[in-house]
Amino acid sequence: MADDHTLVRQGLSPFIGTLGDQVTILEAETLDDAVSRVQADGPVDLVLLDLNMPGMNRMAGMARMREAAPDAPVVILTGSIDADDVHAAAEAGASGYIPKTLNATAMVNALRLVLSGERYFPSFAFNAPPRAAAAEDPAGGGGAAAGSDAGGDNPLAKLDDRETHIVSMMVDGATNKVIARELGLQEVTIKVHTRKIYRKLGAANRSQAIRIIMESGWSARAPHQP
Structure with missing residues (x-):
């Protein structure tokens, strides 16, 4: 350190x-x-x-x-x-x-x-592109809409409330074990949910899923209740 x-x-x-x-x-x-x-x-x-x-x-x-x-x-x-x-x-x-x-x-x-x-x-x-990218496209009209929910191509729109809640914990670094404890569920249940999340996002693993989540304009919008 x-x-x-x-x-x-x-x-x-x-x-x-x-x-x-x-x-x-x-x-x-x-x-x-x-x-x-x-x-x-x-x-x-x-x-x-x-x-x-x-x-x-x-x-x-x-x-x-x-x-x-x-x-x-x-x-x-x-x-x-x-x-x-x-x-x-x-x-x-x-x-x-x-x-x-x-x-x-x-x-x-x-x-x-x-x-x-x-x-x-x-x-x-x-939640927003780097300043250099924003300077090149100040109107935000070019390239991937990383910070926008507009249109039907955003993979985050495919997630239900439970999955969105789990995603909010994933991006904060929580493991399946921690997520299960916080939600009062079995770890195996969280694994089922995460596999469904990967499938909906088109991700092969957790790191790829988190990258897709971030690049899709994640803004910590998970529901407060489990």
Whole structure:
């Protein structure tokens, strides 16, 4: 876990410690320190990088870490809630992007999702196209209608209320087990629902489903009741 704020590292460590039975956390304050720790004490199972700590140089720092730890998922941990940063991280190969505004439970769920081989990116970044794309098409008339529900081609329109509720938890990083507990259902029932969701979305797996959901203009519109 690399972050130049000691308070952040100390605050997150207890929650990260719940990700496994025996979790060893290597801490660093700069990217150079993080790369050195990984090379000296690795291999590691997960890397958390603060986007704005010394040495990062934005996504260039993530590329350095991916070279140092090629088999470990790299997750950006940041105070930035800029959609362009989320898109840049996804394009650069990050396995996740966690804003520091996220609550602890959602963060842990997101990290569990990443450790299971999936990717996590907050849905807010996909409710509108990046600024560069918007500048090219200010009227929003070209390309895929990623932020619109207009027309009958949006796959989200195929989901019923229960499935939409489950989707809202999926994009927040909840596993099937967590979703089942929250909804008071058996985990096998959630698996049936998720398979139906994949089929309706035309997705082969969870990560593909989440990507389709985000690209289709997801806006956290799940019903409040189960």
